[in-house]
Amino acid sequence: MQRLFLIPLLFASLAAPRASHAQSPDPADYLFPVCGVQGLYSANFGEMRPNHFHSGVDIKTDGVEGKPLVAVADGYVSRIAVSPSGYGRALYIALDNGTTAVYGHLSRFRDDLEAFVRSERLRQRRNKIDLWCTADRFPVRQGDTVGYSGNSGTSFGPHLHYEIRETATQRTLNTVRLGIVRPKDDLPPTIVRIRYFETDTVRGIPMHTERFACDAVKSDPHTYRLARTAPLEVGPCGHFVVEATDRRNGVANTFGLYRVTQYVDDRPVFEYRMDGFTFDRSRYCNAAAHYPLQVATRHEAIRLAALEGACTDFCPTLVGRGALRTQEGQSHRIRIEAEDDCGNISQIAFTVRGRGARPAACDSLAVVCDRRRTSTLAADEATLTLPAGALYESLCVRPERLSLRPKADTTLILLSPVYRLLDASVPLQKAATVRIRAFVPEKLRPHTTLAVIDRKGRLVNAGGRYDDGTVTARTTQTGPMLVVADTVPPTVRPLFADGADLSRAEGLAFRLGDNFSGIASCELYIDGEWSICDRYPMKGTAFHPFDTPRTQSRHTVRLEASDASGNRTVWTGMFYR
Template sequence: MRHILLTLLFSGGLLAAPAQEPRSERYRFPVRNVAGLYSANFGEMRPNHFHSGVDIKTDGVTGKPVVAAADGYVVRIAVSPSGYGRALYIAHPDGTTTVYGHLERFRTDIESYLRYKRYEQGRSNVDFTCKPSLFPVRAGDTVALSGNSGMSFGPHLHFEVRRSSDQRTLNTLAAKLLPVRDRIAPRIMRLHYVEVDSLGDVPVHSRPRTFDVVRRSEGDYALRQTQPVAVGRRGYFIVECSDRKDEVYNTFGIYRLTEEVDGEVRYEYRMDGFLFGDTRYCNAVSYYPMQLSSRNEVIRLTQPAGCPDRFFTTMKNRALLTTPAGRRQEVRITAEDDCGNRSVLAFTVEGKADERSFRAPACDSLPVVRHDRDFHREGDGVRIEIPAGTLYESCFYTQRPYDEPQPKDSTLLFLSRGVEILDVRLPMHRYATLWIDATQVPPELRRHAVLASLSPKGKLRYEGGKWSDGRIRLRTRSLGTFFVVADTVRPTIRPRFTAHDLSGQRSVTFSVGDNFSGVGSVSCLVDGRMAILEENRVKGTYTHYFDDELFGRNREHTLRLTSTDGAGNTRVWEGTYYR
């Protein structure tokens, strides 16, 4: 009877009601038997995305009970080697959905249903929705065990609260939906200043000037230099900052950053939530060239032309500082965390003479890539298409041969000299498409020919692409220096077991690796039938848990593991075992 009532309750109009403002009294802490500490907060700057939830420490171990934060039903189940790994989504009557990521195992009935769906779809990695009547839950019900699956580098629970209607993520700690212990004000590490000149409608930025910051007391910061900061005709500041919380050594993201000039708020960034389609705008909010290598948040106090207003509660004149020559102004920058702790950096600026301001060098001969228009160009062995909305600011297009020594990698065949296209430190919101001449590639190497590039640190990395009609075509969100290479080395497969009789074991594990282009796919057959694999991409391991119901016991079995890399090279391991 209870199951029937719950089914009627959750499949009826209750969950279809208009979304309510989530309140803390509706939510249980989502993991039991832990200290209640965090390793990451909402909205942190991550590579090419904002962090969409909070990471809750599980005291360095897996297997902690994960519970439903509120009444509802399981609406979605996902298993992926990347991202959240094993993840569970629960819809609630108040119009929110909670997400539980990096899980080790689901509850027994959910795990059984997952097994059925994997065999039904013929693949180990799945993502599917569930009817409300399938898995109703009450607040506090155990739904899974915490783990370390997906792109996770240590045991923890990733937890989110989303608005169900559009999946907009909500700042769980700032909204006080979960308890947190934090009496520590944000840390302000450094201040930078950049001048801006314009050539036509293309902004050109000077190199940042860096100013050391000292902490005078908790929450009170000043510049090490005592004289005013000399500023040009137009410019903006960049703040390097981070946050801490009680009882942990982890660094956290900033909730709010405000800039006042002579008492007037000119800029305010605030992270209350975002849509997943907007997550890459972190590269516009941050100062991307510095953010690439910083452990802190590097936030520029201005709004690029291609960045939407919704990340800023205040923005006047794009927050560009235009202090007249000889005039002084008072600047006050306030960093606030998601628990209301604040730090202030106050200093004086003075406008410098116009002739001392930054002037951009002439670039009359270079094509312009406008941030709000499509760009097409073909020449010197390269064709490129950059859609409108790809760049956050307009820039001049540059392309030149790479004149440095060729990178060394004995496992690759270099089939072209390098070509530099724009800058690897240029952030891109959408995909550009490249076609690079590859007519010189011999027929026998064409199926293995791909593009490689240099990372911001100068390391050779795989980009991908396919050879077709004498060119290699690539969709990419990163430009820079490219090479045509051939990767002909097959992946490696190493069994991590030696015994033939596996009757006493629960599983078999393989290590699978690749020299350059990465492991693209791995499949497993037992006795000629699809077998489920659990992939740990961080460790490079693939585990098959024996399914005696499907494959039987007390006999010899054949196992075949096939791995293909990003360049089309395939390796097969085949063996037998008794179970």
């Protein structure tokens, strides 16, 4: 009886992933989402970003806000969100064809949606809000105006972030590859450089040592060769990393690659392809890339091999996990193709010849971290605990106390030595728990946190709280860390004169700033009543729109701003309107 029950489950589990995205959307179902723009793009789907793949396309709005956005197909507004970060003002439309259109960084929603959001924010007394709607609440027809483009959230300039997702799975799709949006692009990718890393095993741990980096030279628009003409000597086992980038007609922006395929003697052994992903897979970009190169370059640095803990959803071809294995004196012809999402292809070919192994070195004092198990690293008064699966591959690590001093920052109080428990070149899929014991005066304890020293020597907040002599944080940040106290409150400066007549103004505007941990909350009260206050961290501003009739009377205003270290500033004033 058990076996009869398990067999249908097995077939269901095998079939389910295919069924979830077996049928591609029809491009003819969709309108272009923005009106009155040139149709240029600033980012494409699947670009490798810090700790995530870009989940949509960024459509330029000609440097301005307020371009009308339309429903790309029939459906209903299923979700509306307002946040100071991420997509900012965001709109989700569940379409009748089984997909969901996502619009990010809006300046405002259409009037009925804006009124609904306003009433809910006031009712809940929340500036950040996430609202879900039933199908009968806000139905839309293809071509209906649903909002206006903007620059809200984590945005560096006016544009529309646009996604198409499978509604059932929330798997976000490559809209360019599917033909839903069609950029003008006949420019093939640029292959910049090829690197080779030899792999050895020490104490059961894979060690990757870079043996050469060779620039690529363009032979014709689609073909590259290595700057070195002699065959490249490679070890018994290793892999390549390709540095590449892409461009499109009419814009100066760079874009990510859609596909990279490696052939050995004309046999495909590895392919990276970006057709779509669910959001629980997004952070695996740190394993698809060669992470230390990726964070240090403007190119994409794609690893042509899969680490033990990498997600292979993006690798439809994977022979021997992509590793190149050679015998001494044996030659192979390597060909690497790079394709963009518009179908333009570049390639590079070269010959490698096998040589003897060059053993990798490993510090005899290093500690083994097995990615399959929980590991704890310790150095004097500091510990770091990694849950199973936090690493993309097992490592040999030597935690240590450093004599390093961060760049001078007179706004922070340094309360511990600097510890390097994991190097900054090591990315994490799951958060680690870091604990550092330090003597902290009682008055500083509410403002104490951990800081990590970045590649430029600057201190960056890593979070954490003091308790019983120890500062503890759960963080995915790695690199040198220490305990600091941030006692400096946020700065608040009104962008209007206290007591001014604002009868003709659109709202109240403030300049906000913080020295280290960042603004955590911002609450506005007008005449003692809680009022909506939109925060724009990328601009360092906060804004309250006037949305009630003028009364030609005096009003009091109070703005309370708190940072993530428990410091608080209160500004009070008045205006006439």
